[in-house]
Amino acid sequence: MKHCLAALLLTAAPAPLLAQAAAPPAPIAVDPKVAALRDAALDDDYAWGITEGLTTEVGQRLAGSPAEARARAWAVAKLFAMGFSNIRIETFPVQTGTRGIERAEIIAPFPQALVVNALGGSGLTGPEGVTGEIVAFDSVDALRLAPDSVVRGKIVFVDHHMPANQDGSGYGQFGAPRRQGPTLASKKGAIAIVIRSIGTDHNRTPHTGVMTFSDGAKPIPAGALSIPDAEQLLRILKRGKPVTMRLRLEGTHKMGTSGNVIAEVPGRDLSLPPILVGGHLDSWDLGTGAIDDAAGVAIATAAAKRIMDAGRPLRTIRIVWFGSEEIGLFGGEDYRAKYGKQPHYAMLESDFGADKIYKVDSKLGDARKTEAEAIGRALAPLGIVTGKYDEADGSDIGPMLADGLPGVGLSQDGTRYFDLHHTPDDTLDKIDPVQLRQNVAAWTAVLGVLSGGIEEPKARKRR
Amino acid sequence: MKHCLAALLLTAAPAPLLAQAAAPPAPIAVDPKVAALRDAALDDDYAWGITEGLTTEVGQRLAGSPAEARARAWAVAKLFAMGFSNIRIETFPVQTGTRGIERAEIIAPFPQALVVNALGGSGLTGPEGVTGEIVAFDSVDALRLAPDSVVRGKIVFVDHHMPANQDGSGYGQFGAPRRQGPTLASKKGAIAIVIRSIGTDHNRTPHTGVMTFSDGAKPIPAGALSIPDAEQLLRILKRGKPVTMRLRLEGTHKMGTSGNVIAEVPGRDLSLPPILVGGHLDSWDLGTGAIDDAAGVAIATAAAKRIMDAGRPLRTIRIVWFGSEEIGLFGGEDYRAKYGKQPHYAMLESDFGADKIYKVDSKLGDARKTEAEAIGRALAPLGIVTGKYDEADGSDIGPMLADGLPGVGLSQDGTRYFDLHHTPDDTLDKIDPVQLRQNVAAWTAVLGVLSGGIEEPKARKRR
Numbered sequence A, B: 001m002k003h004c005l006a007a008l009l010l011t012a013a014p015a016p017l018l019a020q021a022a023a024p025p026a027p028i029a030v031d032p033k034v035a036a037l038r039d040a041a042l043d044d045d046y047a048w049g050i051t052e053g054l055t056t057e058v059g060q061r062l063a064g065s066p067a068e069a070r071a072r073a074w075a076v077a078k079l080f081a082m083g084f085s086n087i088r089i090e091t092f093p094v095q096t097g098t099r100g101i102e103r104a105e106i107i108a109p110f111p112q113a114l115v116v117n118a119l120g121g122s123g124l125t126g127p128e129g130v131t132g133e134i135v136a137f138d139s140v141d142a143l144r145l146a147p148d149s150v151v152r153g154k155i156v157f158v159d160h161h162m163p164a165n166q167d168g169s170g171y172g173q174f175g176a177p178r179r180q181g182p183t184l185a186s187k188k189g190a191i192a193i194v195i196r197s198i199g200t201d202h203n204r205t206p207h208t209g210v211m212t213f214s215d216g217a218k219p220i221p222a223g224a225l226s227i228p229d230a231e232q233l234l235r236i237l238k239r240g241k242p243v244t245m246r247l248r249l250e251g252t253h254k255m256g257t258s259g260n261v262i263a264e265v266p267g268r269d270l271s272l273p274p275i276l277v278g279g280h281l282d283s284w285d286l287g288t289g290a291i292d293d294a295a296g297v298a299i300a301t302a303a304a305k306r307i308m309d310a311g312r313p314l315r316t317i318r319i320v321w322f323g324s325e326e327i328g329l330f331g332g333e334d335y336r337a338k339y340g341k342q343p344h345y346a347m348l349e350s351d352f353g354a355d356k357i358y359k360v361d362s363k364l365g366d367a368r369k370t371e372a373e374a375i376g377r378a379l380a381p382l383g384i385v386t387g388k389y390d391e392a393d394g395s396d397i398g399p400m401l402a403d404g405l406p407g408v409g410l411s412q413d414g415t416r417y418f419d420l421h422h423t424p425d426d427t428l429d430k431i432d433p434v435q436l437r438q439n440v441a442a443w444t445a446v447l448g449v450l451s452g453g454i455e456e457p458k459a460r461k462r463r
Helices: A002-012 A032-043 A046-057 A066-081 A140-145 A170-174 A181-187 A227-238 A290-310 A330-339 A366-382 A398-403 A433-450 B002-012 B032-043 B046-057 B066-081 B140-145 B170-174 B181-187 B227-238 B290-310 B330-339 B366-382 B398-403 B433-450
Strands: A085-108 A112-114 A116-118 A130-137 A155-158 A192-196 A222-225 A244-265 A275-280 A317-322 A346-349 A357-363 A407-412 B085-108 B112-114 B116-118 B130-137 B155-158 B192-196 B222-225 B244-265 B275-280 B317-322 B346-349 B357-363 B407-412
Touching: A032 A290, A032 A366, A032 A433, A046 A066, A046 A290, A046 A433, A046 B227, A066 A085, A066 A244, A085 A116, A085 A222, A085 A227, A085 A330, A112 A227, A116 A244, A130 A140, A130 A227, A140 A155, A140 A181, A155 A181, A155 A227, A181 A192, A181 A222, A192 A227, A192 A244, A222 A227, A222 A244, A227 B046, A244 A290, A244 A330, A275 A290, A275 A433, A290 A317, A290 A346, A290 A433, A317 A330, A330 A398, A346 A433, A357 A366, A357 A433, A366 A433, A407 A433, B032 B290, B032 B366, B032 B433, B046 B066, B046 B290, B046 B433, B066 B085, B066 B244, B085 B116, B085 B222, B085 B227, B085 B330, B112 B227, B116 B244, B130 B140, B130 B227, B140 B155, B140 B181, B155 B181, B155 B227, B181 B192, B181 B222, B192 B227, B192 B244, B222 B227, B222 B244, B244 B290, B244 B330, B275 B290, B275 B433, B290 B317, B290 B346, B290 B433, B317 B330, B330 B398, B346 B433, B357 B366, B357 B433, B366 B433, B407 B433
Parallel strands: A130 A155, A155 A192, A192 A222, A275 A317, A275 A346, A346 A407, B130 B155, B155 B192, B192 B222, B275 B317, B275 B346, B346 B407
Antiparallel strands: A085 A112, A085 A244, A116 A222, A130 A244, A244 A317, A357 A407, B085 B112, B085 B244, B116 B222, B130 B244, B244 B317, B357 B407
């Protein structure tokens, strides 16, 4: 609780420590109301309640599936029970599917089964699978340089060397085998592709994730091996004998319905642009989507609820639980098509787990530099560094930020995020309640600054 | 490398540090030959070679399966290449099986799939599975106390509270749900049982393991939920609504062939009883059996090889890679039936992973106390505590130790052992090569003491 103590020292004391009679009053670094809301949020239970409830009572909620529909119903009931206004579901169609039997068998030289899961958008096989010789590449760049003749008729394996970084920066570069590998392999005539899971753990739980066949590439079966299985395949390949694999990725593709769930804390001046806070409601089908992204919708919603509990903000806070983020940011796209041309005071999205926030960036424009600095000062007692003033990001809101809408980005520590991301291991037990509360405190502080001031409810008349 | 330095100080210096001219020579705490062999083993590569080779070139090797037969062939080739003598396979029949589709679905109140694996010896279902209401117990004791009427026609869930202890002591007490739960549930009329996996991790990879229906109990489907899934089920149950599960544990049971692989380092006096060193060759089918027990056979064999490299021991060292340990200690039983009445100088088995050895116990008898103490002194520089003089254990050799045969027990640190034990995650990447070498050094030192002295090979004649 040293954060709290530091906050008290900075904000609550009207005079500096060791004050002398003649000294002027200390400048107020942070609005005392904002500081108090922030510190109270270190005892938050709302975010845990949402995270635990959604992952337990719905579990996995693949975009476009009946489970995602149940999640929307759950969300509406929860947001209503919490007292939010203007609750609505906005649906849109998406392509979805179901996972069948998935197996990667080494036929020769050392018969054994490897653990594999299909990537989102993979071609499917029947029960007979596809059988072929493995041709291995250390990276997507190596695959790109290979002549077609080396790849044609084979099953491509692509390795990578992703590190676990606090800022999650490994994912961009080292996610290439998943994003580009299948198209490259298909265009060179491969009959299938398996990649080392895009992750940083050593569990036998593959990391799925979306990919699309572009440039007219024909869909082929595309799977992720768990990292221990990818390393096993590499050891087998190093023996120098031809390696034959039979790959089964059964399942179905079909159309389904997805949707965004929206709720609001109405502001005192409804003519002002709203502050959008969100996360995504859908998850991959392997885990229960605790870090990705039940925690995200929970943090955003808990912070909005804490502001609402304190009184009425000047500006409306709009909560969006986006659908179908995982399979292509379709919830963000739907919102953007409907509301993206309207002014927003700021957009914030939480979609990187629930470990402690260590940095705040913002892109509010030069005219609002003072406000951006105030956000930084309000967060400093939580151990949060102020980063850039011309940057903010988010998955669903990313295209709208790129369009020029203002935003604030609160960066979670991602060191262990890619141990769990898109795997069966993304479950509630991976959420640290103490760090989750630090997230809520940070979000509450930011909303406190952005809100334009919170008017406390009038005292009730005594009977 | 402080172990090495300490060893040199204790053993290699002919005179004590700060020696004075008149002081007597320091007592020799450890035979310098033994100390030198021990310290050289801290650079061992044999054990890694066996562990890496067996897990890569064979992978899983379920007792009685074709994979276990390939493992025996692999073992014979490896032991031959390493230069051991009297190599042979001794086969015996066992009941084995194959795993089919395994799924635990919550039908109501919150539809979702949980991750489950059948326990060894489980009853099987067809594709339709069995469907029933869950009745949950916090322990096997609670299940035992329940009236039959509470259990009849239901699917039993049994929880536990196993801690991760260095000495692995949680496994005995908290393994009861697996060992006793299925029989108790069956006799009370349950249609199936699922347990919290007997483990200490939070991965979605269940821990299988053997159990048998005793007391005439009818076999029922018996599965282990991964620990996050068991916790999910508990959260669902806490909502207070009836919980319905559909459990599918498909597979087959059939007879197969298992066997022990035996090799020797012949001693100079073949009339003396042999020293038995071993581990088990079979593994569960989910992982590649790296910690359980490729590392075990590797450590025992590497130590014997290092003695053989140094010269000829007085006593024969007999290496046994037991078959079918996992499904009922059948390899140990077969060896016991054939050789258990013959004298053995000592028995040692490695079957608790490859993390550092922290304790040595022995049961060599009062007449050999001096030898037992010498073992303790030889191991102290490796950071190994001397424990009891009237105790030794081992899985396959356990019944023979109980019969009265002498033994030495080298205890590995088991703190993380039950994170991996009997799961798909038991793979090569979990072996720490540095700690593996400490194991080999300890085993080499013990064999050095027990060997009765190693005669170096005569110098070859010059041409």
